[in-house]
Amino acid sequence: MKKQKILLAYGSKHGTTGGIAEEIGRTLEQDGFDAEVRPASAVQDVTGFDAVVPGSSLHAGHWQREALRCAGRNADALAHRPVRLFSSGQVDGSAEQHEIPPVPGAAGTMAHLRARGHATFGGSLTSETAGRIARTMVKHGKGGDFRNPERIRTGAHEIGSELRSQGPEQVRGSVRPVPTPEPAIEITSLTKRYGPTVGVERLDLTVAAGEVFGFLGPNGAGKTTTLRCLIGLLRPTEGRVRALGLDPVADHRRLAPALGYLPGELRLHPELTGHRSLRLLADLQGAPTPRRAELCERLALPDSDLRRTVQEYSRGMKQKLGLVQALQHDPDLVVLDEPTEGLDPLVQETFFELLAEARAAGRTVLLSSHVLPEVQRTCGRVAIIRDGKLVTVESVAALREARARKIRLTFTDGRGRRSLGEAEHWAPRWNGDQVELLVPPRRVVDALRGLLALPVADLAVEEAGLEEAFLDLYRHADPGSPP
Known part of the structure; x- marks a missing residue:
C-alpha cells in the first residue's frame, strides 16, 4: 500500500519549532507514513501531500509570520486536506499541562484553515533566542529547554491514528464541510x-x-x-x-x-x-x-x-x-x-x-x-x-477586466482639436495637439485601428485612474454610446 505523505512546515526564527517538527516527522515515519519536514518559507505548494501539519513559535501570543504567510499562500489547497497545527511555547514548564488553549493568533489560524486540532509542546529559551525579554530571562537564569519529547511523540501518534482511520483516497482532495459563519x-x-x-x-x-x-x-x-x-x-x-x-x-x-x-x-x-x-x-x-x-x-x-x-x-x-x-x-x-x-x-x-x-x-x-x-x-x-x-x-x-484604458494621442499636423469619429463617444479631453480617451477594454483594439488612420506622432495606452475609469464605466450608458 502506498504510504500517505505528510508535510510538516515550520516557521521560526530559531530552532525550537524545527526541532519539534523533526521529532513529529521521525515518529510518523516509524508509524509507517512518508513525512517531510520543511521551513514554512520554502513551502510554495502543498498539493502533493495528503495532510499538512503547520507549526510556529509563539511570539507575544502570535504565530511567527513565515508560518502565517505559508498558510495564506496555500489556503485554497489546505481546504482540501486534513490540517493540524502545533506551536512551540510557552517558554516555561506550563506547556506540559493540558490547560493551555490556542492563543488568539493560533486560534484564528486554526479556525480559518479549519484545522482539526492544535497542540502546544513547549519552547526553549537560550542566549540565541531573539528579543530583549528573552535575553534578560536567560541572564537571570530562567532559560532552558521546556519541550517534552514524550508529549511531542504522543501528539504525532494522534495525528497518525487519525489519518490511518481514513485512506488517502478519503482525505486527499475532499473538502472538509464547515458551518457557514455569521457575516462579519x-x-x-x-x-x-x-x-x-x-x-x-x-x-x-x-x-x-x-x-x-x-x-x-x-x-x-x-x-x-x-x-x-x-x-x-x-x-x-x-x-x-x-x-x-x-x-x-x-x-x-x-x-x-x-x-x-x-x-x-x-x-x-x-x-x-x-x-x-x-x-x-x-x-x-x-x-x-x-x-x-x-x-x-x-x-x-x-x-x-x-x-x-x-x-x-x-x-x-x-x-x-x-x-x-x-x-x-x-x-x-x-x-x-x-x-x-x-x-x-x-x-x-x-x-x-x-x-x-x-x-x-x-x-x-x-x-x-x-x-x-x-x-x-x-x-x-x-x-x-x-x-x-x-x-x-x-x-x-472582474474589476481588473472591466477597468477602462486610457489612450493618449499626440498629433503631428498642428491642427489641434478635430473630429475623432466614433471615438467621440469615449470622453475625449483635449490639450493642444494631445487628446486622452477612456476606452472600454474590449474596444481598445478597434479604437486603435481607427485612430491610427489619423496623423499620430505619439501614442500611449495605460490603465485609467479610479475616478476617471469607474465613474465613467458605471455611469448609465448613453443609448448612442458604443458598447
Whole structure:
C-alpha cells in the first residue's frame, strides 16, 4: 500500500519549532507514513501531500509570520486536506499541562484553515533566542529547554491514528464541510443625512468573516461616513448596521475590544508621547495589547521615537502609530480608512505583509481607499461607492477586466482639436495637439485601428485612474454610446 505523505512546515526564527517538527516527522515515519519536514518559507505548494501539519513559535501570543504567510499562500489547497497545527511555547514548564488553549493568533489560524486540532509542546529559551525579554530571562537564569519529547511523540501518534482511520483516497482532495459563519459586517439600507445633505443613501453591503474586502470610491463618495456608522461613531438616520453580529452604537462596549479602526484623518493629542498615546487608545479599546511591541518593531517605530511627543512626528510617523493602535490588541475586525497615506514604500510593504497575515489568521479587514492598485493587491472583493450610493460589488478579477484604458494621442499636423469619429463617444479631453480617451477594454483594439488612420506622432495606452475609469464605466450608458 502506498504510504500517505505528510508535510510538516515550520516557521521560526530559531530552532525550537524545527526541532519539534523533526521529532513529529521521525515518529510518523516509524508509524509507517512518508513525512517531510520543511521551513514554512520554502513551502510554495502543498498539493502533493495528503495532510499538512503547520507549526510556529509563539511570539507575544502570535504565530511567527513565515508560518502565517505559508498558510495564506496555500489556503485554497489546505481546504482540501486534513490540517493540524502545533506551536512551540510557552517558554516555561506550563506547556506540559493540558490547560493551555490556542492563543488568539493560533486560534484564528486554526479556525480559518479549519484545522482539526492544535497542540502546544513547549519552547526553549537560550542566549540565541531573539528579543530583549528573552535575553534578560536567560541572564537571570530562567532559560532552558521546556519541550517534552514524550508529549511531542504522543501528539504525532494522534495525528497518525487519525489519518490511518481514513485512506488517502478519503482525505486527499475532499473538502472538509464547515458551518457557514455569521457575516462579519452586515449593512442593510443604510442612510445617513446631515440636515439636507445625504452622506449615504440606502446602502447594502455584506462582508464574510475572514475576508479582506476593499471599499473604493473617490474622495467625498461616502466611504468615511459608512465606516463611522459601522464602528459606532455615527448613528444611522435609517437602516441597520451590524459588526460581528453587534449593533455598533448600542453594543459599543462589547464591540470595542474586537474592533480595530484607523481613521482617514488621525488626530492625536500633540503633547502626549507615542507611548502614552498607545496606552490611552488601548484603554479605550478595553483589551490587552499582545502585538504592540512586535508591530512597533516591524513598522520601524523604535523606543526613541515613542518617547517623543506626537507634535514632533511627521505625517508618516503618525500613520505608523495609527496602524499600531488599530492592530495592537489583535482585533477580529479591522477597519482601515486610507491606511497607506504618508507611508514610505518600505513601510507599505510591511503593511501589505500584515494584511496577508491577517487573512491567514482568519481576521476580517475592511480596507477603504481611493488607490486602486493597493486594493487589487490585497482584497478578494471590492465595493465601489459613488455619491453616497453603492455602484457595484465585484471580485478583484472582474474589476481588473472591466477597468477602462486610457489612450493618449499626440498629433503631428498642428491642427489641434478635430473630429475623432466614433471615438467621440469615449470622453475625449483635449490639450493642444494631445487628446486622452477612456476606452472600454474590449474596444481598445478597434479604437486603435481607427485612430491610427489619423496623423499620430505619439501614442500611449495605460490603465485609467479610479475616478476617471469607474465613474465613467458605471455611469448609465448613453443609448448612442458604443458598447
